[in-house]
Amino acid sequence: MKLNNTQPLEYSTEQNKINIVGFWIFLGAEIMLFATLFTAYFVYENRTGTGPTGEEIFILGPILINTFLLLTSSFTIGLAIHAMRINRKKATLAFLGITLVLGAAFLGIEIYEFMTYYHEGATLQTSGFTSSLLLTLGTHGAHVTFGLFWGLAIIQQIIKRGITPQTANKTFIFSLYWHFLDVMWIFIYSFIYLKGMM
Amino acid sequence: MEFFERFAIPHPSPMIYASMVAIGLTVIAIIAGLTYFKKWGYLWREWLTTVDHKKIGIMYIISALLMLFRGGADAVMMRLQTSVPDNTFLDAQHYNEVFTTHGVVMIIFMAMAFIIGLMNFIVPLQIGARDVAFPRLNAISFWLYFAGAMLFNISFVIGGSPDAGWTNYYPLANNEFSPSVGVNYYNWALQISGIGTLITGINFIATILKMRAPGMKLMKMPMFTWTALITNLIIVFAFPVLTVAILMGTLDRQFATNFFTTTAGGSDMMWANLFWFWGHPEVYILILPAFGIYSEIIATFSQRNLYGYKSMVGSIVIISTLSFLVWVHHFFTMGQGALTNSIFSITTMAIAVPTGIKIFNWLLTMWKGKIRFTVPMLYSVGFIPLFTIGGVTGVMLAMASADYQYHNTMFLVAHFHNTIIPGVVFAMIAGLTYWWPKMFGFMLNEKIGKWGFWFMTIGFCFAFFPMYITGLDGQARRMYTYSEASGFGPLNMLSFFGAGLMAISFIIIVYNIYYSFRYSPRNVGDDPWNARSLEWATHNPVPEYNFAIAPQVKSSEAFWDYKKNGHQLFKGDIKDIHMPNNSGQPIIMAGLFFIFGFSFVFYIWAGVIISGIGILACLVYRSFEKDDGHHIHVQEIKETEEKFGGAKK
Ligand code: HEM
Ligand SMILES: [Cu+2]
Numbered sequence: 001m002k003l004n005n006t007q008p009l010e011y012s013t014e015q016n017k018i019n020i021v022g023f024w025i026f027l028g029a030e031i032m033l034f035a036t037l038f039t040a041y042f043v044y045e046n047r048t049g050t051g052p053t054g055e056e057i058f059i060l061g062p063i064l065i066n067t068f069l070l071l072t073s074s075f076t077i078g079l080a081i082h083a084m085r086i087n088r089k090k091a092t093l094a095f096l097g098i099t100l101v102l103g104a105a106f107l108g109i110e111i112y113e114f115m116t117y118y119h120e121g122a123t124l125q126t127s128g129f130t131s132s133l134l135l136t137l138g139t140h141g142a143h144v145t146f147g148l149f150w151g152l153a154i155i156q157q158i159i160k161r162g163i164t165p166q167t168a169n170k171t172f173i174f175s176l177y178w179h180f181l182d183v184m185w186i187f188i189y190s191f192i193y194l195k196g197m198m
Numbered sequence: 199m200e201f202f203e204r205f206a207i208p209h210p211s212p213m214i215y216a217s218m219v220a221i222g223l224t225v226i227a228i229i230a231g232l233t234y235f236k237k238w239g240y241l242w243r244e245w246l247t248t249v250d251h252k253k254i255g256i257m258y259i260i261s262a263l264l265m266l267f268r269g270g271a272d273a274v275m276m277r278l279q280t281s282v283p284d285n286t287f288l289d290a291q292h293y294n295e296v297f298t299t300h301g302v303v304m305i306i307f308m309a310m311a312f313i314i315g316l317m318n319f320i321v322p323l324q325i326g327a328r329d330v331a332f333p334r335l336n337a338i339s340f341w342l343y344f345a346g347a348m349l350f351n352i353s354f355v356i357g358g359s360p361d362a363g364w365t366n367y368y369p370l371a372n373n374e375f376s377p378s379v380g381v382n383y384y385n386w387a388l389q390i391s392g393i394g395t396l397i398t399g400i401n402f403i404a405t406i407l408k409m410r411a412p413g414m415k416l417m418k419m420p421m422f423t424w425t426a427l428i429t430n431l432i433i434v435f436a437f438p439v440l441t442v443a444i445l446m447g448t449l450d451r452q453f454a455t456n457f458f459t460t461t462a463g464g465s466d467m468m469w470a471n472l473f474w475f476w477g478h479p480e481v482y483i484l485i486l487p488a489f490g491i492y493s494e495i496i497a498t499f500s501q502r503n504l505y506g507y508k509s510m511v512g513s514i515v516i517i518s519t520l521s522f523l524v525w526v527h528h529f530f531t532m533g534q535g536a537l538t539n540s541i542f543s544i545t546t547m548a549i550a551v552p553t554g555i556k557i558f559n560w561l562l563t564m565w566k567g568k569i570r571f572t573v574p575m576l577y578s579v580g581f582i583p584l585f586t587i588g589g590v591t592g593v594m595l596a597m598a599s600a601d602y603q604y605h606n607t608m609f610l611v612a613h614f615h616n617t618i619i620p621g622v623v624f625a626m627i628a629g630l631t632y633w634w635p636k637m638f639g640f641m642l643n644e645k646i647g648k649w650g651f652w653f654m655t656i657g658f659c660f661a662f663f664p665m666y667i668t669g670l671d672g673q674a675r676r677m678y679t680y681s682e683a684s685g686f687g688p689l690n691m692l693s694f695f696g697a698g699l700m701a702i703s704f705i706i707i708v709y710n711i712y713y714s715f716r717y718s719p720r721n722v723g724d725d726p727w728n729a730r731s732l733e734w735a736t737h738n739p740v741p742e743y744n745f746a747i748a749p750q751v752k753s754s755e756a757f758w759d760y761k762k763n764g765h766q767l768f769k770g771d772i773k774d775i776h777m778p779n780n781s782g783q784p785i786i787m788a789g790l791f792f793i794f795g796f797s798f799v800f801y802i803w804a805g806v807i808i809s810g811i812g813i814l815a816c817l818v819y820r821s822f823e824k825d826d827g828h829h830i831h832v833q834e835i836k837e838t839e840e841k842f843g844g845a846k847k
Binding site: 021029036 | 399401403407436439449453454456459461463464472814818821822
């Protein structure tokens with residue numbers, strides 16, 4: 001099968017192109033948002049008051065699983081875009097579905113992780129460190145949650161309307177969002193968890 | 199009953215009750231008026247649901263003028279209170295509330311809105327576009343701003359105003375020292391309108407990058423469009439920081455977290471840093487478009503092209519970068535140590551260099567130009583020396599060690615008003631006067647306008663120059679009174695006099711709008727100022743589709759080329775034009791945001807949940823909605839062009 005890489009469907013109308021540019025700019029703003037959260041976190045990292053430190057509460061197992069889940073989902077959404085470009089509706093839907101399932105599993109584990117923190121006395125209120133940790137993780141988690149609903153809406157639209165320039169455009173933009181969340185997670189993984197456990 | 203107790207004002211006064219009555223009566227009058235004149239349908243169809251950038255721009259400007267009135271009333275009250283020693287017109291608590299709301303209203307809800315309003319109206323016209331990149335989002339931006347503004351403005355009659363200053367420093371702003379819901383209002387009003395502003399930023403960058411007329415390279419954009427582009431970039435990079443800071447503040451106050459506390463590992467300096475990391479770029483968000491407006495006006499009325507176009511562009515780019523590297527100068531005295539202070543001292547002073555370049559470029563544009571002293575030009579000419587004084591005192595403040603003397607005195611207050619009023623406020627009024635015929639098809643009266651200018655300028659000098667002196671003598675800012683023995687009395691009286699002149703100038707300006715609406719001739723033509731850039735190449739007022747045919751551009755002064763050098767702007771035939779549809783969703787969604795914010799302020803969780811679900815439902819609806827806009831057909835365009843005085847060639 002030959003792909004026309006010069007003009008994929010998601011770029012095929014003028015408005016589509018503008019939408020994608022607009023979304024990139026939005027991601028710029030998102031980068032600033034997370035950069036602020038990270039910067040604040042680095043300041044609060046050792047300001048634990050009487051509460052626990054990172055070393056005491058971080059557990060590698062669930063975090064590794066979550067990293068694996070999210071990285072895989074980034075791969076599957078890439079496959080979804082590929083399938084979409086070669087106009088395979090079913091495959092697109094399947095890969096999008098898998099992506100969302102992986103995302104939901106990620107969320108489940110993250111919620112479990114938050115519950116453990118809670119039982120270990122690391123709540124939003126405990127210290128500067130826990131406030132900032134949970135705000136950063138929570139912001140990322142909230143983005144994933146939002147992504148799940150967004151993804152569902154897109155799946156619904158592909159089922160109903162097929163792969164059109166509009167739905168292709170939405171799917172592509174959604175994939176940008178999802179990749180972005182993955183990148184943010186890599187940062188969280190390296191600079192919050194690994195750094196904290198070292 | 200207990201439920202309603204929370205809405206009581208913690209620190210009432212007869213004046214607040216009087217305002218309550220006044221607000222109630224005004225609302226009733228507006229509703230009655232709209233009903234009596236059967237204007238509800240018109241209002242809904244033509245304005246509340248519009249996605250037209252021109253109408254949105256006008257709504258921004260009207261809201262900004264209302265906010266100017268509110269903020270101005272605050273200002274006059276403060277100057278009245280401090281006009282004589284030991285005055286008792288306002289007590290300490292009321293004074294705190296008034297300077298807080300004055301600052302927030304003026305910066306966020308007045309100046310920002312005015313600038314964004316002008317940007318909305320002018321930028322798409324200057325680049326020859328039909329509308330902005332995302333017209334629907336543009337309407338959402340406006341209504342979110344409006345919801346935030348309304349939320350903020352009801353605080354003083356429902357539950358109590360914020361009182362921790364527009365800078366809202368912690369620990370002062372925490373529950374212990376600011377126990378009323380005031381700071382909650384601050385948080386939610388800024389958060390909601392901040393989201394709107396961020397969306398504007400994204401929208402305008404996409405518009406300017408992707409929708410320019412054929413031939414308009416980046417370096418052929420009119421200067422106002424350049425400043426708009428850079429400003430919106432600053433918005434996109436600065437506002438998320440404010441979002442996070444306010445979120446942290448909200449969590450601290452409403453969920454007992456430890457971000458800005460002084461115990462359990464919290465850091466009150468975190469707020470100061472985050473706030474000013476947004477706050478300093480924010481002042482450049484305001485001033486850069488003002489620079490753009492002056493550039494347009496000075497070139498037009500000197501009847502020359504703008505001197506040093508490239509260095510103008512270069513300097514705004516440098517200013518925008520530097521604006522992110524200076525924030526610490528707002529708290530030199532808060533213990534960073536000498537090295538940090540020195541670095542930020544130097545970066546701050548460095549901003550004066552590109553700013554100085556711009557000043558010289560404006561002067562050189564006027565040099566050997568044939569200057570016409572119209573009202574917009576008067577403001578621009580007044581701006582140059584007055585703003586320079588503000589910049590010079592800024593450099594004085596930038597010397598970290600000397601700042602220990604100036605910091606938080608009236609000297610600082612004089613500095614930033616000296617930059618913001620001749621900088622931003624003059625630009626707003628100059629821009630409004632300049633583009634007024636573009637918006638409404640008639641001119642504002644020049645003679646009355648000049649009276650307004652002189653009252654404004656002289657009033658400004660009287661109001662703020664004395665503060666430099668009292669500040670150096672040690673009068674602290676934000677103090678509700680001072681003793682007779684301090685000797686500050688006479689100069690403060692002078693300030694009050696100046697504030698009065700400025701209030702009169704505001705009345706004159708509003709009267710001018712009324713007068714010109716009634717008496718100005720309507721046949722001003724399409725080019726009343728003999729202007730240079732593309733927005734003047736279409737009709738006055740502008741038809742809904744802006745340009746019947748997309749213009750071809752060769753330089754930053756496309757319209758001048760067309761007039762003087764025989765450049766052909768409009769080639770080809772009229773074709774059908776695709777336009778976006780109106781929608782009621784933006785205003786509905788903003789209404790939900792208002793309820794969401796209001797409920798959050800008062801911890802009414804049911805309201806939070808219901809409106810939250812409503813907001814999500816709007817998003818889902820929007821995602822599934824099929825809205826391909828509509829077309830205006832050739833026949834209709836031709837008729838409209840005829841009606842506006844013939845097609846443009
Ligand atoms: C050459 C350019 C400028 C320099 C060197 C400068 C420098 C400074 C410094 C050092 C301070 C902090 C002083 C203190 O707190 O003790 C300050 C405060 C301030 N400046 Fe400027 N400034 C400049 C231009 C501007 C412009 C163009 C604006 C607005 C349009 C502006 C608005 C403000 C505001 C709003 C504050 C303080 C507000 C507050 O604390 O409530 N400045 N400036
Ligand atoms: Cu600053």
